[in-house]
Amino acid sequence: MVEDEPAIADLVRLYLTRDGFGVHLERDGAAGLAAARRLRPVACVLDIALPGLAGTEVCRRLREAGDWTPVIFLTARDDEVDRVVGLELGADDYVTKPFSPRELVARVRAVLRRTAGAPATTERPRVVGPVTLDPARRTVTAAGAPVQLTSTEFDLLAHLMARPGRVFTREELLAGVWGYAAHAGTRTVDVHVAQVRAKLGPASVIRTHRGVGYAADA
Template structure:
């Protein structure tokens, strides 16, 4: 099921509903991606490790091994391949848990296949390069961020961020002192409108803060949004 020499790279789709899996494959293939399908979590995890895809689209409620467990095991092994959850679960707890495990985005069923493709492309754009206006390295206190190398250090020690976490931090640090609303951050970093849910921003900010430890860089402005120290 893997396309030959895909121009955009190979996307792993792990989905146990054949109709949905085929629909996702069709739209990703039309957009120039190679697609490899798996039907259960154990096979999906093995494929992720073996094929090294450019991105993974994971259902959460999979046989044998859940999508969240696949994501957790990949992250624990140091694999930061972008992960997008495709799930029927619209419960906030499921979405937050997925993001806290290191997922980059999520799409809930029923969904627009075109939107899913757009989300995959947006995640890959963030992985491939720094957002506009963030090209120069920045240092705030003990935190140093290099957009070109896509590295973050705290007092010289490397910090591992997901592609989305990195771009959120880079976006804020490139504009120190400016307060962004959650809607502005969704548009600027994620590349889509606020109807996707601003809770996503809060979870990612919390994750970045946790990984930076005591190096406080992102400030909360109650009732407004977030800003990076100057």
């Protein structure tokens, strides 16, 4: 959350925390942008009016960098222009001040449910370290450079990056990527992992868990 008024910040933090969310607070736009990139939160709550970088600008820069973390705006100005601009920017929702904390929590949950829901997550670009993966466009970039992956390679990487840190066994990957009717041997997974690693270069996001399987970095 990025909010410069302590009273509001405390209130929101209280309610979000009570609802089970971990909350990180920054007080100006630049710090918020840096924190969002560093901490990779599940969602951002941004005040539009912020000292320095405006909330809309923070959102725009995140989106430009391929970061589609859900963003919810707080705004005091209840006029349409802000609403339209906010949503057209790629934000996911907004709440106008004065707002009830309970409503904000409900909206955060609603946004998370939307983005965690089956098709939404698979359609949303994922970022792990220097690697970004866009399921809709089926494109991958490593350290900013586009990477050309074959269909199987892409699906494999997408599967791993869907849950960063989670370790998948070769059998799970065969079932999830190749499909249940797959007749390929488990060593085939190794070969494709190697191929993806080679194409990603030094930004190899895939970690081997000896005796278990593979995982994308968290």
